[in-house]
Amino acid sequence: MNICIVGAGATGLVAANELVKKGHKVTIFEAEESHGGLAKTMTIGNEKLEVYYHHIFTGDTEIIKLIDELGLSSELMWLESKNSLYINQKLYPFTSPVDLLLFKELSFVERIKMGMLVFKAKFIKHWKNLENITSKDWIIKNAGNNVYEKVWGPLLNSKFDCDSDKISGTWIWNKFKLRGSTRGKNINKELLGYMKGSFGILYDKLVEKIKEGGGKIYYSSAVDRIQPQEDKTLNVYSNGKSCNFDRVIVTTAPGILNKMDVPLTKEYREKLSKTKYKANICMILELDGKLSDYYWVAIARKDFPFVLLIEHTNLVKDAGYGSHIVYLSRYLDQKNKMYSMSDEEIQREFIKYLKIMFPNFDKSSIKRVHINRADYAQPVVVQQYSKILPEMKTPVENLFLASMAQIYPEDRGQNYAVRLGIQVADMVG
């Protein structure tokens, strides 16, 4: 078959690779100038680096299998991560159960309750029940109001902005489950996976395989129209030109498909419009030296403009960036006024608060700053999410949707993008 894939992110590339392996003719249209989507990279010093911070967990079996299949296993490193929670002007270690026991911001009983909740998450199999409760209410019910107000409330707020009170219990359950499971033999140590030379090498390899198999990729080629023909084939329009295909897989956010000129039903469009996303602003600082010894710092403060501080080079040491790499990340509504602030304003605001966190931080240690924005960064997983999810098979015959928002009850991530890519390829051909 002659198959078109819209989007050269992880899902699109994995689906293309699977279809090429089966002998199909594959063409990918990608809106941007390069592939990788949210996992795309840029060059810093002599090295590639993700524009948005990325790592994988030990339980991410689908992506580990793919890395192996592509002969890249020797490039996958398992590194010890040190995590922290920033609360009340202090950085608390937050990697192990012992760290939680020593966490003075909560009473002893609250610490035990919070620990039990995270522990219990691993054993919950009937996640559907959690669709009926918000993350907020689930935490308050199990660990108390103070645990929510001090720790999880601010974190949920900075991830979901104005929608934080609506987030389903399934979302936070998943986070507890995932984070608790990425450990080696020692439960006090968290191990995270990263590839030598960035995850970009995985996506470059997929592109190489797709091309070897006769597939084509067109960059700077946003698709804006998909029209079914009498013979059930589909015409795909990009840059004013059209090509004809037997099947089309769209891997963009549902909201992007909804904006395309496609004869979808009213019911399906309603589902597409209900699947909302948060945007992300991510600032990369190239610094002279480190800020702390932590890799991952979650900021439990509602007044802060960023929610995460990630000192990448505290995890990935000895890479060739020539600088210490720090990401500052903020999720927010596209309508939030911060999203339309200029890069200079964002930089000023973020650095002002960085100085509050680290009073000794000297601006002269900044070598370079890079600011990126992603319109569709995090699906908003509300209560009863399974009921609003658009089906992969759209009402237009031979047109399929495989988007990050359909990953459920798990949350987005490269591992699930790989799973989704394989799943949609199986469905199509």
Ligand SMILES: Cc1cc2nc3c(=O)[nH]c(=O)nc-3n(C[C@H](O)[C@H](O)[C@H](O)COP(=O)(O)OP(=O)(O)OC[C@H]3O[C@@H](n4cnc5c(N)ncnc54)[C@H](O)[C@@H]3O)c2cc1C
């Ligand atoms: C800040 C941030 C941090 C993250 N951290 C991690 C992490 O630590 N670990 C992890 O595993 N995952 C992480 N992720 C998630 C991971 O990046 C995604 O799950 C994965 O990359 C999604 O791939 P995708 O192909 O489904 O979607 P996308 O990457 O969004 O790909 C969709 C592609 O479609 C293209 N496109 C859009 N519109 C059109 C159009 N009209 N025509 C043609 N092409 C179009 C886009 O340009 C894009 O390339 C993170 C994401 C973000 C935003």
